[in-house]
Amino acid sequence: MKGRQSASGVLSTVMGLALTILFSFGLVILLIFLLSKMPAKTIYAFFIGPFSNKYYLGNMLNVAVPLIFTGLGIAVAFKSSVFNLGGEGQVYAGGLAATIACLAIPHAPGLVGMALALVAAATVSAAIAGFSGFFRMKWDADEMISSFLLSAAVALVCNYFITGPFDDPNNNILSTYPIAKQFGLLKIFPPSKLNVSAFLAIAAAILVYIFMNKTHAGYEMRMCGLNREFSRYGGIKVSRYLVLPMILSGALHGLGGGLMVLGTYQAAIKGFSFGMGWNGIAVALIARNNPLGVLPAALLFAYLDAGAKSAMLGGDVTFEIASIAQSFIFYLVTAQALYDIVRKRRRA
Amino acid sequence: MQLLEMKGITKLYADDLVANDSVDFSLEEREIHAIVGENGAGKTTLMKILYGLEQPDSGSILFRGVKKSIHSPLDANRLGIGMVHQHFKLIPDFTVAENVVLGIEPLRAKIFVDHVTAAREIRRVIESHGFSIDPNARVRSLTVGQMQQVEIVKMLYRKAELLILDEPTSVLTEQEIDSLFSTLRSLREDGKTCIIITHKLQEVMDISDRVTVMRKGGVVAVRSTSEVDKAELSRLMVGKNMLFQLDRKYAACGDSALEFKDVTIRQRGSNRPLLDRVNLTVRSCEIVGVAGVSGNGLGELEDSAAGLRRIDSGQILFDGQDISGLSTGELRARGLAYVPADRLHRGSSLSSTVTENLIVTNHHNFLRAGFLKSGKIRHYATKLVESFAIDGGPRIAIGTLSGGNIQKVILARELTGEAKIVVVSEPTWGLDVASSQFVYEKILEMRSAGAGILFISSNLDEIIGIADSIAVMYRGKVVGFLRNEQDQSKEFKEFIGEYMLGLRDDFVSPDDFVSRDDFAVRAKGESS
Amino acid sequence: MSSNSSYSVPLVFNAVEIMTPFLLAGIGGLFTELAGMLNIALEGLMLAGAFFSIVFAAATGNLFLGIAMGVLSSMLLALLFGTITLKLRANVFITGLATNLFASGFTVVLAYQLFHTKGVIQFQNIPKLPVLVVPDFLQRIPILGDILFGHNIIVYLTWALVLLSAIVIYRTPFGLRLRGTGINADTIVSLGLSPQKYQLAGILISGFTCGLAGAMLTIRLAAFVPEITSGRGWIALVAIYLGNKTPFGIAVASFVFGLTESFSNYAQGAIKIPSDFILALPYVITVAAMILYAVWRHSRATR
Numbered sequence A: 001m002k003g004r005q006s007a008s009g010v011l012s013t014v015m016g017l018a019l020t021i022l023f024s025f026g027l028v029i030l031l032i033f034l035l036s037k038m039p040a041k042t043i044y045a046f047f048i049g050p051f052s053n054k055y056y057l058g059n060m061l062n063v064a065v066p067l068i069f070t071g072l073g074i075a076v077a078f079k080s081s082v083f084n085l086g087g088e089g090q091v092y093a094g095g096l097a098a099t100i101a102c103l104a105i106p107h108a109p110g111l112v113g114m115a116l117a118l119v120a121a122a123t124v125s126a127a128i129a130g131f132s133g134f135f136r137m138k139w140d141a142d143e144m145i146s147s148f149l150l151s152a153a154v155a156l157v158c159n160y161f162i163t164g165p166f167d168d169p170n171n172n173i174l175s176t177y178p179i180a181k182q183f184g185l186l187k188i189f190p191p192s193k194l195n196v197s198a199f200l201a202i203a204a205a206i207l208v209y210i211f212m213n214k215t216h217a218g219y220e221m222r223m224c225g226l227n228r229e230f231s232r233y234g235g236i237k238v239s240r241y242l243v244l245p246m247i248l249s250g251a252l253h254g255l256g257g258g259l260m261v262l263g264t265y266q267a268a269i270k271g272f273s274f275g276m277g278w279n280g281i282a283v284a285l286i287a288r289n290n291p292l293g294v295l296p297a298a299l300l301f302a303y304l305d306a307g308a309k310s311a312m313l314g315g316d317v318t319f320e321i322a323s324i325a326q327s328f329i330f331y332l333v334t335a336q337a338l339y340d341i342v343r344k345r346r347r348a
Numbered sequence B: 001m002q003l004l005e006m007k008g009i010t011k012l013y014a015d016d017l018v019a020n021d022s023v024d025f026s027l028e029e030r031e032i033h034a035i036v037g038e039n040g041a042g043k044t045t046l047m048k049i050l051y052g053l054e055q056p057d058s059g060s061i062l063f064r065g066v067k068k069s070i071h072s073p074l075d076a077n078r079l080g081i082g083m084v085h086q087h088f089k090l091i092p093d094f095t096v097a098e099n100v101v102l103g104i105e106p107l108r109a110k111i112f113v114d115h116v117t118a119a120r121e122i123r124r125v126i127e128s129h130g131f132s133i134d135p136n137a138r139v140r141s142l143t144v145g146q147m148q149q150v151e152i153v154k155m156l157y158r159k160a161e162l163l164i165l166d167e168p169t170s171v172l173t174e175q176e177i178d179s180l181f182s183t184l185r186s187l188r189e190d191g192k193t194c195i196i197i198t199h200k201l202q203e204v205m206d207i208s209d210r211v212t213v214m215r216k217g218g219v220v221a222v223r224s225t226s227e228v229d230k231a232e233l234s235r236l237m238v239g240k241n242m243l244f245q246l247d248r249k250y251a252a253c254g255d256s257a258l259e260f261k262d263v264t265i266r267q268r269g270s271n272r273p274l275l276d277r278v279n280l281t282v283r284s285c286e287i288v289g290v291a292g293v294s295g296n297g298l299g300e301l302e303d304s305a306a307g308l309r310r311i312d313s314g315q316i317l318f319d320g321q322d323i324s325g326l327s328t329g330e331l332r333a334r335g336l337a338y339v340p341a342d343r344l345h346r347g348s349s350l351s352s353t354v355t356e357n358l359i360v361t362n363h364h365n366f367l368r369a370g371f372l373k374s375g376k377i378r379h380y381a382t383k384l385v386e387s388f389a390i391d392g393g394p395r396i397a398i399g400t401l402s403g404g405n406i407q408k409v410i411l412a413r414e415l416t417g418e419a420k421i422v423v424v425s426e427p428t429w430g431l432d433v434a435s436s437q438f439v440y441e442k443i444l445e446m447r448s449a450g451a452g453i454l455f456i457s458s459n460l461d462e463i464i465g466i467a468d469s470i471a472v473m474y475r476g477k478v479v480g481f482l483r484n485e486q487d488q489s490k491e492f493k494e495f496i497g498e499y500m501l502g503l504r505d506d507f508v509s510p511d512d513f514v515s516r517d518d519f520a521v522r523a524k525g526e527s528s
Numbered sequence C: 001m002s003s004n005s006s007y008s009v010p011l012v013f014n015a016v017e018i019m020t021p022f023l024l025a026g027i028g029g030l031f032t033e034l035a036g037m038l039n040i041a042l043e044g045l046m047l048a049g050a051f052f053s054i055v056f057a058a059a060t061g062n063l064f065l066g067i068a069m070g071v072l073s074s075m076l077l078a079l080l081f082g083t084i085t086l087k088l089r090a091n092v093f094i095t096g097l098a099t100n101l102f103a104s105g106f107t108v109v110l111a112y113q114l115f116h117t118k119g120v121i122q123f124q125n126i127p128k129l130p131v132l133v134v135p136d137f138l139q140r141i142p143i144l145g146d147i148l149f150g151h152n153i154i155v156y157l158t159w160a161l162v163l164l165s166a167i168v169i170y171r172t173p174f175g176l177r178l179r180g181t182g183i184n185a186d187t188i189v190s191l192g193l194s195p196q197k198y199q200l201a202g203i204l205i206s207g208f209t210c211g212l213a214g215a216m217l218t219i220r221l222a223a224f225v226p227e228i229t230s231g232r233g234w235i236a237l238v239a240i241y242l243g244n245k246t247p248f249g250i251a252v253a254s255f256v257f258g259l260t261e262s263f264s265n266y267a268q269g270a271i272k273i274p275s276d277f278i279l280a281l282p283y284v285i286t287v288a289a290m291i292l293y294a295v296w297r298h299s300r301a302t303r
Ligand SMILES: Nc1ncnc2c1ncn2[C@@H]1O[C@H](COP(=O)(O)OP(=O)(O)O)[C@@H](O)[C@H]1O
Pocket: B013, B014, B017, B018, B019, B037, B038, B039, B040, B041, B042, B043, B044, B045, B046
């Protein structure tokens, strides 16, 4: 009986989410009507465009990959009641670290270079995030604020490296030298940029799910997230779980950035990952911090992003309507009152 | 003359949770009316409806014969109804005066809070009712008894004619209860009407003119107090005869299991001691009851015994070894079991399942290569849920259980398996008679199994009922240490109450018991 | 000695100017913070104020009408943020993010629609913000005269608002109830008052001050730049915490930010360090200040 209750709870959450998304789509349509001189064509481009050919479809899925990693990074932290607001800087730094690693060993075999690049990405970002966790543990300095500030500073420092010491003078965008060919990830859906990192993203979601729900450390982490005093009382080493979730969260962000470089850009371009950190928070919250829920939530965001791009090319609106569409979803996705309506309906 | 009539009040919190089931309740002018009933009987809900904090699903309220709808506490205040909640609704950072005037502040120059007028009027209310609080004191610095006075003053300042008090005595000492009751009597003299909710039947007999008994959301009886006795009330409340009876024999069997030596804890940022050179020994097979009014160091004693608070000086010994500075986890590994006073935040994680709550202390026993063995865990939890008769099963969130069942989960976790020392604090707070009885039995079982038990409680009745010896704390000091003779007389309680209020402080050595005879001698000395 | 002060006076003068948007947003954010709500929407509210004030000022040629419309639009956005958070009971953090995202998307979309560019939009006919004229003898007070006077009126309005907010928060029934809401909303309910009312009021006040802060950014430049607020709302939030949730504390914290930014502007021209490092300086200094403060507080608590 209890099992059924929770199943119906999940169902009304899903229905509430569906309602939120439909409602947001409605607002997007309305917005396009207001802004566009050829609304029908633009709306078609927004909603159907991403599915209209392999190139668009593959690229949309490829955008979801880093969002899955940042979403997982946030889910791990938030489940532990540790608030990592430094995702932006961590993804960016991870991407840059992977690039520098690859540039340092241009003649290494492909797999070695990829592995090293990803280790570098994860380590650097884990360290950046870990600082905030450490300050929190040691002196009770709010990790939410410190991670945000550190991330802002880190992003600027990354800008310096990308446009300064590592800048490639041979191209006219602000970007580093490209990494060696053999480090590029295998494309799996040509002509799009979708590559094997998609499988890694799915694997990461499953691994994080298992870690959080089936392991010793995951249990202790969740307990600390739900109630730290209870956890200390129960004998769990609570301070450890102020730092560990931050480190894991940073590492996942870093991997997201590193995979973007290896899979998509083959170089660190100024600002290439901007937005991934913030959207990771939204993805995690839509997924209710459930690692498996992160997969569809990331796809939804990638869809909005692809829709806006397609509407820009196939219609006459600017790309930023994606931000507006996302903001509609942000506004409503946690609105308790909407879920109550669904619940009452179902009961009646 | 009839002041109030509530007719057919029904309140549902969810589809299947009927908190009030067509309740009829009436009140005469200038009476003190007691409402009694087990936990969850619906007393608070009925009062919240009367005070406008909840809206009934059906039913009507007549006040002075006129039908009224009370949508908010402001409506209630306007009718002259005031309520003192079980959990005080005070803002600790504000002064007494600010708390009292909050929401109906007197104004200066039409825009500023007029603190001068406020303090003056409040002082008048305070003085005319013989209270002992300073309008300019911060509420944070008051004792629980004084906070309650602030709540009463708050309502009198709002010109309340009908005062509702929800379980006002559960946090007070015997002396404070006496003083509360004389306040209520003088309010009645002034023409006011009072409703008092309580669990303690003696208090019903002492203070009330009439009594309404509630059970499972409905009213089962309304009587004149002079026409009932405690046995009948108790039968009405629980539906069968319940006697508070413990089968216990004193049998301290071993050496000291837990020992406090000159333990001192100071308040952060100041030098005020919260625990002041406390010396206390708990032996195996012994229950040491610690009594005191809240705010006098009971909480600090609990926290330091459980490794949740650093001590500033002194030593805590566990089986002869110094354990000051060890964490709760390390203490648990050495044989600590701990039932905390704060069972909703410290003792349980409300949104986790019963199972997750049960294994927090021993999940390392269910590991294989870093993974939890879910089959073993399920089996273990199911077994505990059955043997402790916990409602609902192992997989539901513990927060959806009743208070009694939450406490059972905590007891199941802490009192299963071996423990050398058990720290128990306020274990029956807010529980009904049957659940309390269950708690006592489990604690006595642990004692028989050889554990030493530190039993901290502000409920003197249960300390006298269960403890082998009683330590009384006042302002962080152990001011009295008595061998307990299970003497439930009012005189004995008042004798201990004198220690609790700091009127006596003559026994500070744990080896120097006051026996029953000593007490008799002393009590005589007092009266002559 | 004298060369020292000739550098430091303009440094501090600029700091006073630069701190104003932080201070305005911080003061408004304080009202939500005291009402018990985390307000990360300051950034977006400021951006809305920045965009609409300059657009309306340019369209009407009237500076004050422009500022008023900027403030109004920021308050409208605050109303949306508050209504969804309180009435629909949504998570305040994520609705705050939504507000920021909405503002940044909406301003660009609208700029594109109106001016067909997503870049910097220069406006020609924007009058200068009036500067407060003080009697000569005040202006001639050594050092202080040069630092305190000669700013535009929004700077002085901000100081007045700091004072006013201190009075409202600590002396009026509204302030008492607002603080009560933040500490224990249950108490407010038990008195028959509505915590949501005070929280919404706090949000609207933050909309007001953020609108003004945003207006100051664009009007001073006579241009709109996408994301012109560039993290100022977040810094303002940090100022609230570092300022210990008091109006004057926030003023001090904002001044420190103003000084670091003013210094990095100066250093950018004078010292050969990469500009990105200099831009990072305010964040690094803030995080260092925050951690030192935490260490200090920690050592005091455990002493
Ligand atoms: N806000 C609430 N939401 C849901 N259930 C509630 C709420 N308040 C009380 N209840 C339930 O209503 C019943 C009556 O509670 P209450 O009136 O507090 O009882 P009493 O005061 O007699 O102990 C209990 O089962 C309790 O769990």
